[in-house]
Amino acid sequence: xxxxxxxxxxxxxxxxxxxxxxxxxxxxxxxxxxxxxxxxxxxxxxxxxxxxxxxxxxxxxxxxxxxxxxxxxxxxxxxxxxxxxxxxxxxxxxxxxxxxxxxxxxxxxxxxxxxxxxxxxxxxxxxxxxxxxxxxxxxxxxxxxxxxxxxxxxxxxxxxxxxxxxxxxxxxxxxxxxxxxxxxxxxxxxxxxxxxxxxxxxxxxxxxxxxxxxxxxxxxxxxxxxxxxxxxxxxxxxxxxxxxxxxxxxxxxxxxxxxxxxxxxxxxxxxxxxxxxxxxxxxxxxxxxxxxxxxxxxxxxxxxxxxxxxxxxxxxxxxxxxxxxxxxxxxxxxxxxxxxxxxxxxxxxxxxxxxxxxxxxxxxxxxxxxxxxxxxxxxxxxxxxxxx
Amino acid sequence: xxxxxxxxxxxxxxxxxxxxxxxxxxxxxxxxxxxxxxxxxxxxxxxxxxxxxxxxxxxxxxxxxxxxxxxxxxxxxxxxxxxxxxxxxxxxxxxxxxxxxxxxxxxxxxxxxxxxxxxxxxxxxxxxxxxxxxxxxxxxxxxxxxxxxxxxxxxxxxxxxxxxxxxxxxxxxxxxxxxxxxxxxxxxxxxxxxxxxxxxxxxxxxxxxxxxxxxxxxxxxxxxxxxxxxxxxxxxxxxxxxxxxxxxxxxxxxxxxxxxxxxxxxxxxxxxxxxxxxxxxxxxxxxxxxxxxxxxxxxxxxxxxxxxxxxxxxxxxxxxxxxxxxxxxxxxxxxxxxxxxxxxxxxxxxxxxxxxxxxxxxxxxxxxxxxxxxxxxxxxxxxxxxxx
Numbered sequence: 001x002x003x004x005x006x007x008x009x010x011x012x013x014x015x016x017x018x019x020x021x022x023x024x025x026x027x028x029x030x031x032x033x034x035x036x037x038x039x040x041x042x043x044x045x046x047x048x049x050x051x052x053x054x055x056x057x058x059x060x061x062x063x064x065x066x067x068x069x070x071x072x073x074x075x076x077x078x079x080x081x082x083x084x085x086x087x088x089x090x091x092x093x094x095x096x097x098x099x100x101x102x103x104x105x106x107x108x109x110x111x112x113x114x115x116x117x118x119x120x121x122x123x124x125x126x127x128x129x130x131x132x133x134x135x136x137x138x139x140x141x142x143x144x145x146x147x148x149x150x151x152x153x154x155x156x157x158x159x160x161x162x163x164x165x166x167x168x169x170x171x172x173x174x175x176x177x178x179x180x181x182x183x184x185x186x187x188x189x190x191x192x193x194x195x196x197x198x199x200x201x202x203x204x205x206x207x208x209x210x211x212x213x214x215x216x217x218x219x220x221x222x223x224x225x226x227x228x229x230x231x232x233x234x235x236x237x238x239x240x241x242x243x244x245x246x247x248x249x250x251x252x253x254x255x256x257x258x259x260x261x262x263x264x265x266x267x268x269x270x271x272x273x274x275x276x277x278x279x280x281x282x283x284x285x286x287x288x289x290x291x292x293x294x295x296x297x298x299x300x301x302x303x304x305x306x307x308x309x310x311x312x313x314x315x316x317x318x319x320x321x322x323x324x325x326x327x328x329x330x331x332x333x334x335x336x337x338x339x340x341x342x343x344x345x346x347x348x349x350x351x352x353x354x355x356x357x358x359x360x361x362x363x364x365x366x367x368x369x370x371x372x373x374x375x376x377x378x379x380x381x382x383x384x385x386x387x388x
Numbered sequence: 389x390x391x392x393x394x395x396x397x398x399x400x401x402x403x404x405x406x407x408x409x410x411x412x413x414x415x416x417x418x419x420x421x422x423x424x425x426x427x428x429x430x431x432x433x434x435x436x437x438x439x440x441x442x443x444x445x446x447x448x449x450x451x452x453x454x455x456x457x458x459x460x461x462x463x464x465x466x467x468x469x470x471x472x473x474x475x476x477x478x479x480x481x482x483x484x485x486x487x488x489x490x491x492x493x494x495x496x497x498x499x500x501x502x503x504x505x506x507x508x509x510x511x512x513x514x515x516x517x518x519x520x521x522x523x524x525x526x527x528x529x530x531x532x533x534x535x536x537x538x539x540x541x542x543x544x545x546x547x548x549x550x551x552x553x554x555x556x557x558x559x560x561x562x563x564x565x566x567x568x569x570x571x572x573x574x575x576x577x578x579x580x581x582x583x584x585x586x587x588x589x590x591x592x593x594x595x596x597x598x599x600x601x602x603x604x605x606x607x608x609x610x611x612x613x614x615x616x617x618x619x620x621x622x623x624x625x626x627x628x629x630x631x632x633x634x635x636x637x638x639x640x641x642x643x644x645x646x647x648x649x650x651x652x653x654x655x656x657x658x659x660x661x662x663x664x665x666x667x668x669x670x671x672x673x674x675x676x677x678x679x680x681x682x683x684x685x686x687x688x689x690x691x692x693x694x695x696x697x698x699x700x701x702x703x704x705x706x707x708x709x710x711x712x713x714x715x716x717x718x719x720x721x722x723x724x725x726x727x728x729x730x731x732x733x734x735x736x737x738x739x740x741x742x743x744x745x746x747x748x749x750x751x752x753x754x755x756x757x758x759x760x761x762x763x764x765x766x767x768x769x770x771x772x773x774x775x776x
Contacts, residue, residue, distance in 0.1 A: 013538060043555040111399060112399040123410075143414075144441035145441070145443075150400045157542065159497060163443060163495065167432070226619070
């Protein structure tokens, strides 16, 4: 299931097979098939509760934010990467049913010779602004603090990560138990929801190493050698045709801003869905590493059929065109239009669609699940049929 | 109170003044003068409890581990940097009274082109081994899991961080309230405790950018350009005279191993001290960023007098000789012999000394505290008297 050699040669793996090998002997927690590891209630000692601790980063998106900020002076990119790092945590946690009362801590590593204190301030302020915004949408996040380390000998520009902690009732945990006949309701990663102030390209925080190098032009390599790994083949570095500040006519955004679109959170929507129909849900999948194949980590003896996908949104069409990546691989690296999947019986699907609509997030039934001898994923689109 | 220009020019600041400016408007928690931020019991909703969430990393020590591993093939360095990153968290948390039942999560960022899966496995195994060792010493740590990100465009070699979470009774919190007439009992950072398998140089995880570049020779710059920030002045890169594998005659360790000595944890000792004499303690200081001046962040109207310091151990003498750094700055960057200070009344000091002795950790009264108009720190040694 590994993707093509270009991805590997850039020092990234969507399957992370060597990491999975390294951790395969670790305890899988109380609900081994849940989307996040579920721990006993170490902190409360209550048999009916559990703990969830989750860590993730903005990946290589801060490198793009850095070059965009250098080129344009636009410091709004820093609030964007904060949102990326927070949402990569909380949207994962929502997939196990933790949709409120989450404590967050940040770990920021910077090269102080390139990232001044004003950027640190933008990052801290961005954290507080995002938390305030979520509060208004009914989702309470608490900032505990964090660490900002000056580690220029380790970090080329800026690394932004968060760790999140929640404690919920075991009875509120959403385990993944996808069933024969389930449909897949997908929530779009792109567009403009009621809680976004502009069009979101749908990027999320996965596939950025590819997207950055496939879309943007060689001038960035010469101008910003600090923004990439010199160990990778020069032909694979900034090998695209776009400039950061060129305007994409379809969306009206610069290509830089399009790829930098902050990772949309589905927390407000999932808070509503889980609050009103938790018992109907057989699985929530945040299509991060592995993208459209992510669900395969959580099924056995099931054929997942995705044959009514969203039309590929502009951002991913551009990446496809610039990179020449085949479609099969595109679905392994990029979300391609939806970043959240709800698995449930067909008669419960309309309620999800109705809630998503209230937030102006496109949603539709994109596929179904059938019992099979071996697990299998089929994605069928008007460009072809891809199996995994 | 800022240290000399060489430190700043290497892109590090022991005072972190711009970071402190960025976070100065953030809430300081329930005990504003405690060593770590103390949060309300968000997770339990119990008025009598509090939460502590703490993040820290191994700093730039993984860069030295990397070059040492490349030069010698010695993969034991990876368990060392894991210990560094964990201890930087848990020893801070012990200073507020959290000495048991702590949940940990790791965030590892690697350049996959340089750091193979075998190293990731060494890091994961090292985590489990350290937790098992602490368990045997009466300190329970739980590993929740973590994130390993392939981010070669961000991380030159390897970044290793942990985040820790604890929930304790508010009545068990150690607030810092250093009083007139208190003495300072210091626990040595070097030597070999009952729970260490070889001599520990005392390095900790602070001052590594200086120590690496001041001690080791230019050959490392040519051989391992991936191990340092090319933005800093070439004269400041690996400007010392030692080779990694030269033997220090006094300790019998290679200079590489001496500087890489894993950060000693004081958790087993503090668990005992806090368990038996918590009410006597007026403050616990982990001398990390800012080193011997760290206590100054937690006092007002007090003169801290350190006039009976440990003899400077071999590691720090070597750093001093190789770097030519003045003594005043040495005490701001390096722990210089002790990494933990217990502030308490003179008649309670012997109990601390007795407990430390059981673990074969050198301890002694290194100074005292006197009310003063303004806060002030004086360090007097046989080389001179330094005020801050």
